[in-house]
Amino acid sequence: MATTPEELASHKKAYTAIGIALLVLTCVTVAFGFWHPFGPVMTWRDITLGLLIAIVKSSMVALIFMHLNHERGLIYKILLFTFCFFLGLMLLIFFAHADPIREAFDAIRNSLG
Amino acid sequence: MEIPYEVTARRDTGLYNAKIGVWLFLASEVMLFGGLFSAYVFLRVGTQPGIDNPWPMGLNVQILMAGFVNTLVLILSSVFVVFAWVALKERKWNVFRNWMIGVLACSALFMVIKAYEYNSKLTQHHDIKLLDNSILGGKILEGTDKIRFDADSVVVDFSGSAPGFMNQVESDENIEFKIETGENAGKTVKLSELRSWYHKEHVRMMREVADMRMKQRKGEWVDGTDKNPETKATLSAKPFRINANPRKIAGRDEETLNFRDRTVIKGKLVDDTIKMEVHSLNLQMVPLQDQENVMAWKLIHAATGGDEIKENVLAVRDEKVTYVRSHFPDGVIPVSVLQGPFINFRKIHDVPGGEAHGGDHHGEEPKAAHPGDHGSEESAEHGHGSHGDIVIEVPREQTSFVTNHGPRAGTYYAIYFTMTGLHGLHVVGGALVLAYFLLFGKRIFLKNPEHLANRVEVGGLFWHFVDLVWIFLFPIMYLM
Amino acid sequence: MSAASSTHQGADASGHAHDEHDHHDPPFWKKYIFSTDHKVIGLQYGFTALVFMAFGFFLMMVMRWSIAYPDRAVPFLADLPWFQSWLDADGKVTGELYNMFGAMHGTIMIFLGIVPLAFGAFGNYVTPLQIGAPDMAFPRLNMASFWSYFIGGVLMFTSFFLPSGSAKVGWTNYSPLATTTDLQFSDIFWTGQTQWLLAMVFLISSSLLGAVNFITTIINLRAKGMTWMRMPFFVWAMLVTGFLLLLAFPPLEVAAIMQLMDRMAGTSFFVPTGLHVGGMPFDAAGGGSPLLYQHLFWFLGHPEVYVLILPAFAIVAEILPCNTRRPLWGYKTMVYAAMVLGFLSFIVWAHHMYLTGMGTSVSTFFQTTTVLISVPSVILITSLLISLWGGSIRFNSAMLFATAFIPMFGIGGLTGLPLAFNNIVLHLHDTYYVIGHFHYVVAPGTIFALFAGIYHWFPKQTGRMMSERLGQLHFWPSLIFMNGIFMPMFFQGMAGFHRRAFDGGTAYEKVANQLFVSGDSFFGQMFNFVFHRAGGQDVNMIDLNLIMSSSAWLLALAQIPFVINLFISVTRGKKVTSDNPWNATTLEWATPTPPPHGNFLTEPVAYRGPYEYSVPGAEEDFTPQFVPGEGDTVPVPGEDAPAKTETHA
Ligand code: HEM
Numbered sequence A: 001m002a003t004t005p006e007e008l009a010s011h012k013k014a015y016t017a018i019g020i021a022l023l024v025l026t027c028v029t030v031a032f033g034f035w036h037p038f039g040p041v042m043t044w045r046d047i048t049l050g051l052l053i054a055i056v057k058s059s060m061v062a063l064i065f066m067h068l069n070h071e072r073g074l075i076y077k078i079l080l081f082t083f084c085f086f087l088g089l090m091l092l093i094f095f096a097h098a099d100p101i102r103e104a105f106d107a108i109r110n111s112l113g
Numbered sequence B: 001m002e003i004p005y006e007v008t009a010r011r012d013t014g015l016y017n018a019k020i021g022v023w024l025f026l027a028s029e030v031m032l033f034g035g036l037f038s039a040y041v042f043l044r045v046g047t048q049p050g051i052d053n054p055w056p057m058g059l060n061v062q063i064l065m066a067g068f069v070n071t072l073v074l075i076l077s078s079v080f081v082v083f084a085w086v087a088l089k090e091r092k093w094n095v096f097r098n099w100m101i102g103v104l105a106c107s108a109l110f111m112v113i114k115a116y117e118y119n120s121k122l123t124q125h126h127d128i129k130l131l132d133n134s135i136l137g138g139k140i141l142e143g144t145d146k147i148r149f150d151a152d153s154v155v156v157d158f159s160g161s162a163p164g165f166m167n168q169v170e171s172d173e174n175i176e177f178k179i180e181t182g183e184n185a186g187k188t189v190k191l192s193e194l195r196s197w198y199h200k201e202h203v204r205m206m207r208e209v210a211d212m213r214m215k216q217r218k219g220e221w222v223d224g225t226d227k228n229p230e231t232k233a234t235l236s237a238k239p240f241r242i243n244a245n246p247r248k249i250a251g252r253d254e255e256t257l258n259f260r261d262r263t264v265i266k267g268k269l270v271d272d273t274i275k276m277e278v279h280s281l282n283l284q285m286v287p288l289q290d291q292e293n294v295m296a297w298k299l300i301h302a303a304t305g306g307d308e309i310k311e312n313v314l315a316v317r318d319e320k321v322t323y324v325r326s327h328f329p330d331g332v333i334p335v336s337v338l339q340g341p342f343i344n345f346r347k348i349h350d351v352p353g354g355e356a357h358g359g360d361h362h363g364e365e366p367k368a369a370h371p372g373d374h375g376s377e378e379s380a381e382h383g384h385g386s387h388g389d390i391v392i393e394v395p396r397e398q399t400s401f402v403t404n405h406g407p408r409a410g411t412y413y414a415i416y417f418t419m420t421g422l423h424g425l426h427v428v429g430g431a432l433v434l435a436y437f438l439l440f441g442k443r444i445f446l447k448n449p450e451h452l453a454n455r456v457e458v459g460g461l462f463w464h465f466v467d468l469v470w471i472f473l474f475p476i477m478y479l480m
Numbered sequence C: 001m002s003a004a005s006s007t008h009q010g011a012d013a014s015g016h017a018h019d020e021h022d023h024h025d026p027p028f029w030k031k032y033i034f035s036t037d038h039k040v041i042g043l044q045y046g047f048t049a050l051v052f053m054a055f056g057f058f059l060m061m062v063m064r065w066s067i068a069y070p071d072r073a074v075p076f077l078a079d080l081p082w083f084q085s086w087l088d089a090d091g092k093v094t095g096e097l098y099n100m101f102g103a104m105h106g107t108i109m110i111f112l113g114i115v116p117l118a119f120g121a122f123g124n125y126v127t128p129l130q131i132g133a134p135d136m137a138f139p140r141l142n143m144a145s146f147w148s149y150f151i152g153g154v155l156m157f158t159s160f161f162l163p164s165g166s167a168k169v170g171w172t173n174y175s176p177l178a179t180t181t182d183l184q185f186s187d188i189f190w191t192g193q194t195q196w197l198l199a200m201v202f203l204i205s206s207s208l209l210g211a212v213n214f215i216t217t218i219i220n221l222r223a224k225g226m227t228w229m230r231m232p233f234f235v236w237a238m239l240v241t242g243f244l245l246l247l248a249f250p251p252l253e254v255a256a257i258m259q260l261m262d263r264m265a266g267t268s269f270f271v272p273t274g275l276h277v278g279g280m281p282f283d284a285a286g287g288g289s290p291l292l293y294q295h296l297f298w299f300l301g302h303p304e305v306y307v308l309i310l311p312a313f314a315i316v317a318e319i320l321p322c323n324t325r326r327p328l329w330g331y332k333t334m335v336y337a338a339m340v341l342g343f344l345s346f347i348v349w350a351h352h353m354y355l356t357g358m359g360t361s362v363s364t365f366f367q368t369t370t371v372l373i374s375v376p377s378v379i380l381i382t383s384l385l386i387s388l389w390g391g392s393i394r395f396n397s398a399m400l401f402a403t404a405f406i407p408m409f410g411i412g413g414l415t416g417l418p419l420a421f422n423n424i425v426l427h428l429h430d431t432y433y434v435i436g437h438f439h440y441v442v443a444p445g446t447i448f449a450l451f452a453g454i455y456h457w458f459p460k461q462t463g464r465m466m467s468e469r470l471g472q473l474h475f476w477p478s479l480i481f482m483n484g485i486f487m488p489m490f491f492q493g494m495a496g497f498h499r500r501a502f503d504g505g506t507a508y509e510k511v512a513n514q515l516f517v518s519g520d521s522f523f524g525q526m527f528n529f530v531f532h533r534a535g536g537q538d539v540n541m542i543d544l545n546l547i548m549s550s551s552a553w554l555l556a557l558a559q560i561p562f563v564i565n566l567f568i569s570v571t572r573g574k575k576v577t578s579d580n581p582w583n584a585t586t587l588e589w590a591t592p593t594p595p596p597h598g599n600f601l602t603e604p605v606a607y608r609g610p611y612e613y614s615v616p617g618a619e620e621d622f623t624p625q626f627v628p629g630e631g632d633t634v635p636v637p638g639e640d641a642p643a644k645t646e647t648h649a
């Protein structure tokens, strides 16, 4: 980890830059949320965009502020491992609702009116 | 005994203990908030249009400015934390102290804004869902959502749970209850003593029942001769007013009030209509063809004496439906769209002719009305009780669900309060840890500055994580 | 080189610690109550967990009475004050009491008994010793996790005495039943159901803190020379268990918090639209999903069962090589199997939910992963089995329990396999078959391993041996009665007995009267003789309840020798003659007896792998890790882990 004065100075610059970028991106998010650019109605595109900006912002926090950009391999491994299960969690909705059978039944029911 | 690698890194792993520890902890935090985010998606996607309460759009119901400012505040605090850490690395205590004070100020500001938001939701905004699923939004006039009842006698049940009506009695005076039945008949208990009296009687009853069972088992019990234990007591008092929380009531009529804890109160029902300033009407759960006949119109008619509002609202709706029909070619109109509009009532009321579908940023084009529509930003959490609000009276029989915009208002509010609440707890926790470094860190600093730098780094990691969670919370709760 | 002669501790080992310790002793409460010493905390965990397990066992005995004799008053208890308010007028168990006991039995056994005993007690006591660390990485955190656990336990226990009684909707606590139960109380906070959730939040926090501590300790505090592949399997298992706890528990914490919100704040996370309770519309917004609860619960639930079983494997893997005097067979394979097991255990959870109406493709996925996960399980158990091969086995009490673990876990695991298929679960779900399956895994499985661990490490802590004779007296009846309880469950389950029926299934007439064996058969005659029934009477499915319940009570009696043994041996047991009474190889036997605060007198070094028994050419049949030999590499401090093996974090 950085200890020399030069390194610390360059750190400070990076932190300032990232801080400003985060503030700007927050404004961008709000602007996009307000005037959704993909048409009059908020759609999945706007949601994706908003989440993308959030992902960019959070990676900046994680990489620079949390020093993940030069962290030891062990930490990456732990986080990678965690991320796998995090994905599993996010798929809960899929496991509960993605159901071809139910979709088929729904289709039949709808066609019957 | 010294634990190795508390300050210096171990050579093969390259890490000191606390660093590994905090990352592991953050891993579990990822799973914690992951579970909550997953629940958010689950509940939102799982909301069935027309059946479940509509999932409101964040922009419509949140104070955007508060969320926005809070985001900036948290980001700033994150920046401050890294600068504080750098200051320690440079061995400058005073600089560290200043940055740290900045962090704590930010966290305090964050919590204050949060409290303001919560308060506005809990006390300024209400929904009344009528039996036909139309939902009126607005502000319930103080106290009118309570069941007001003049009581003169109370029957408590010792096999139930301690009576809870006591804190719903209106007057401050210490009402005196006269015991009407049982061994203690004629004695009196004060309202303030009622709870301890209940517990004593409860214990007595349990003992008597136990005795009875024992005797019954041994065959010594003689019906008629042996006295059954008293499981209830009737108390009477001078008439007093109860403002009962409807959630505690299992049933009621003109003369009785049945509490869920099995206390029965006798007397006279005074008033049970809810008075509300209406701001908006949500017809998403009402089929299109029924929207002209919802109960809400009658209530509004009774309050205003005219049908002007109804006509305006329906005109706006028709406009939207036409728009949707023309933009979604044959038949693929989302059900949610057809279910009906979420209409900002005040706008319609203010501007006759239904011209203004509030907050339309796209010129003349009316926006499709579906749960994601936000044709009413301004309505949201602003302008309490401004001019021109109509106050309607809703008899409780006509409602199916009355709520403030607190956690119970629907799954959106539930997850909003749970997630931001947990996040707030994390902010407080993190701030406490950082405050500890600020207040008591000097000693560690003098002894081994690197140790303090490490600890601040670890505390900072947690702080950044909390910031990171908010970066996701903000758009999904306030914007989408 | 001879191990016994080279260890610096002499025969006077038991007196050792006191000599080392005379520098101002901390006061009693600091030393034994709010201690930060991992060994004391381990013992605290152990005792608390044993008490809770005994209590959970007691609950089960009452339940078994109600099942065996639904029409008779419970003996002994009917006159106790607390019971009088929950038993019915005739002193019989009511459905409510049964539900309370059932829910709390499961909760207590799993969350307050086995996990704390296996992970908290054994893990805490043994792990730092085995890796040569002076203590856990965060001693104060360690204390915090014990006290968090303790508070959780106290909350669970006291909830029995609330007016509402304790939680009563099963250890899985499914919503919406769990949400709507006991809402009639004016103070919902003080109902058993709410207290359960609160207690769970404490227990989960405790486990999370513990997991952080364990993993950090194992990663960073290994002694010189203790490379990854020189760690005993025990430590590996603890590492994997730590990760399971760390990553699987938070979703349950989320579920508990959401259910708490549902109860206390009136939210409807798990309350669907249109829910009616007792014929009345439930006063909530609706729109929630009970399925969400099940997903979050079982996301924890399945990894949790591996939290229950991995420490058992760990203990057995230490005891087998020591008593067969042979190396552990397939050490590396076992390590990898444990890791794969840990990974897979996260993606099988929905096999508990086949009957919630999930789609075929999703259930096919979970069916596949569930079958896959039995592969590493079988690898583990097979390795243990092969480890017995060709050994001259020393059958002491620890070894008896450890050996019995193998077939018992085998039965439990194999009966799980059919359950992996959703068409079979259609018939077996929520029957006694499932109960039999998982009890075989945890009761004669894990609990036997825990007993084995107690017998094995007792001399290290106390400097005295436990009585072998009492140990045998403990083991054999336990083995018999364990099987007496759980084996019939498979038959009943396959016949269709539903679980959680408080009258033991008298309500299920059709199943009850199915023939088990004819009265003329040998078994039938025996049965009628033992239970005083007229000869020639056929034995029906429901009659098996008598066997199971009697076995349960006899099993309780069989624990008496153990309790006596445990307490008597502390003061009366045979003194050990060395610090390494079993002639074992791992690092914990290099410490004085009992190990002082800080554990090792000189800095320990691991010179070789953990299971070097009967090394050809060696003077003795064991070559401990801590004894330097010729040609041993003495690794450089901190650089002990070669890059290749470092990849298993
Ligand atoms: C060897 C591989 C295993 C397989 C294939 C397996 C499979 C299953 C399946 C499919 C069920 C659900 C049955 C149903 O509810 O219909 C189940 C239930 C259960 N299993 Fe296993 N299992 C295995 C190992 C284990 C182990 C090692 C443990 C514990 C240490 C365990 C503990 C449980 C418990 C506690 C339940 C019941 C949960 C409840 O509904 O209350 N299983 N098992």
Ligand SMILES: [Cu+2]
Pocket (backbone or CB within 6 Å): C301, C302, C305, C348, C349, C351, C352
């Ligand atoms: Cu499972």
